[in-house]
Amino acid sequence: MAIKDRKERDKLDRRKLIIESATRLFLELGYEKTSIRTIADDIEYSPATIYLYFKEKDEIFYIIHEQGFVLLNNEFAKHVHIENPFERLTAIGHSYLNFALDNPDYYDLMFIMRAPLQEISCLEKWDAGDSAFQVLVDTVSEGIDQRLLKEADKFMVALTVWSYAHGLVSLYIRERFQSMKKVDDQVLKNMLGQSMDFFLKSIQH
Amino acid sequence: MAIKDRKERDKLDRRKLIIESATRLFLELGYEKTSIRTIADDIEYSPATIYLYFKEKDEIFYIIHEQGFVLLNNEFAKHVHIENPFERLTAIGHSYLNFALDNPDYYDLMFIMRAPLQEISCLEKWDAGDSAFQVLVDTVSEGIDQRLLKEADKFMVALTVWSYAHGLVSLYIRERFQSMKKVDDQVLKNMLGQSMDFFLKSIQH
DNA sequence: TTTGCATACTAAACACTGTTTAGTATATTT
DNA sequence: AAATATACTAAACAGTGTTTAGTATGCAAA
Incomplete structure (x- = not known):
């Protein structure tokens, strides 16, 4: 054999x-x-x-989609050692931002495009994505428990943080900030970082 | 003649x-x-x-894209009478959320898709989109001036608010929340509203 | 060793897509 | 009545994802 x-x-x-x-x-x-x-x-x-x-084109792109999540989870994993949940959340937030700016095509496939998503809803697998979100939920939970973040439903806060971060990078990637292009690209990128800090400071207790 | x-x-x-x-x-x-x-x-x-x-397919979709902005600006216009900038911002935020949930295809074309965007960057016109963003910038500015919102660069805060709102609705529209589909759709929609209130309360002074 | 069968592969087709070309009627102007 | 401009379209071009039908090749049993 x-x-x-x-x-x-x-x-x-x-x-x-x-x-x-x-x-x-x-x-x-x-x-x-x-x-x-x-x-x-x-x-x-x-x-x-x-x-x-x-079976189809999107099955290939589902695999690339998964590879992207491996890369993102690796970035997140670098911060597990950070004891303070708020500091860890800050590190994760900036990692998310940098990942999107450094790998816009991966980001697009992972979080914006519709393409490889039928695969997921059919095959009930979405492990890599769940894993990345779980890191966020855990960090937010710890932050709330230690009164470093404002008291609220933990899942809802995690969803809020992800929404904010996704909005920031996806508006950038899909060029919706480009319209007010008086500002040049580097200035804009700096502003994304400032916005991230402003947001995190806002939800801090 | x-x-x-x-x-x-x-x-x-x-x-x-x-x-x-x-x-x-x-x-x-x-x-x-x-x-x-x-x-x-x-x-x-x-x-x-x-x-x-x-000239091309996307020219037609650029016009539909513009029609969407007219609808959104109409929603925003309903709140100009609200004196308190924070209350106005809250109303605008929920209008944005409802607009996206009620008109997901318009929203997709306006803020997510790449399709009708070459038109914009070529023809230098992006009036409708600018107008909607200007409403946000003005409201945020007033809010900061009256110390109802946290002190920070006004443009950056407006960008943060828009990013958050866009992230929330676009993750929903592109079905990235569907993965944790233990929660049913109506529960999820309620959570989007709660998240909006949590976010706004967070940036409140 | 030869027959039979499964495996691996592909040329060509199918049904679409956005877009262009070349040509045909019709209506207006000269 | 002839020339010109307008409005329209059949057919083609170049591309897409996907399927079908058929051809070699290698392995196993007769």
């Missing part, structure tokens, strides 16, 4: 090949311009072959 | 016909499924005819 094993390994290798090509092309060209034919050209297979390894 | 006048009127009528059809189809089917051919079928003209009245 060694042959069958090798074949299964080969199959996984080709699956991996597709994912790696798709990820690279996606970060290079964006979602829209990364077509099945582009990926097929890149890995030198026919477009139909890709459908032997993935 | 009466004939020429009539012809110009007719031309505007057909332009209006296209816009009305496109708006109706967009609110019924969404952006993706409202194709040039769908509109052409609906108004019983050929697809090529539409290109005699609009």
Whole structure:
């Protein structure tokens, strides 16, 4: 049965090949311009072959979507050692902001686009996303328990913090701040950081 | 020259016909499924005819985008009479939330989608959007001047408020809260309102 | 060794999309 | 009546995601 094993390994290798090509092309060209034919050209297979390894285009992008959450969770993990929950929340907030500014395409796929979401609601899996949100809920909970944050329903506060952070970066990424483009990009980016601090200070007890 | 006048009127009528059809189809089917051919079928003209009245698909959707801002500005206008800036801000905040929940497709086009945005950055016009943001900046400014809101850079605070509100509704619209779907939709909607009040109370002086 | 079968792959097609081109009627002007 | 401008469209172009039908290839049983 060694042959069958090798074949299964080969199959996984080709699956991996597709994912790696798709990820690279996606970060290079964006979602829209990364077509099945582009990926097929890149890995030198026919477009139909890709459908032997993935049910549909969005299944590939769901995987890239998950990879993004791994990166984000890694950033969050750097702050688990911070004892003070408010300081930890501050660090997480700025990490979230920086992640979005440094990886706008990943962020788009993870939090803005509709594309890879059918996958999630069908397959009931959303672990990586839940994990990142759980870090937020835990930190907020600790903060409230230690009276470092204003008293309120913990889940609701976490939802408020996430909403604020998401709004800030998604308006930036989707260029809704660009309209008042009297301000140049670096000034605007600095203001995003100031806004983050203002927000966190506001919910501080 | 009466004939020429009539012809110009007719031309505007057909332009209006296209816009009305496109708006109706967009609110019924969404952006993706409202194709040039769908509109052409609906108004019983050929697809090529539409290109005699609009340079490209996104020019039509830019106009729908503008119509959305008229609706939103109308909602905001209902609160200009409120003397107390903090109370006015609260009313505006809840109007924004309700507008998004009642008109998710408009909201998507106005604040999330990339589609009709080339138009804006090219033609330098973004009046409706600027006007809505100006209402926010003015209200925040008054609030800070009267020490009803925490002291900080006025533009930055307005940006923070908008970011929060946008994050809240866009995460809802793009179904990022649906993952923790232990909570049902009505409970979640109530929580959005509570979050809005919590946020506003937090930035209150 | 040869037959049979499953695996891996692809050319071509299907049904869409936004957009352009070239050509046809109709109406107005000369 | 001839020339011109207007309004419109059939058909094509280049692209998309996806499916179908068919072709080689490698392995297992006869």
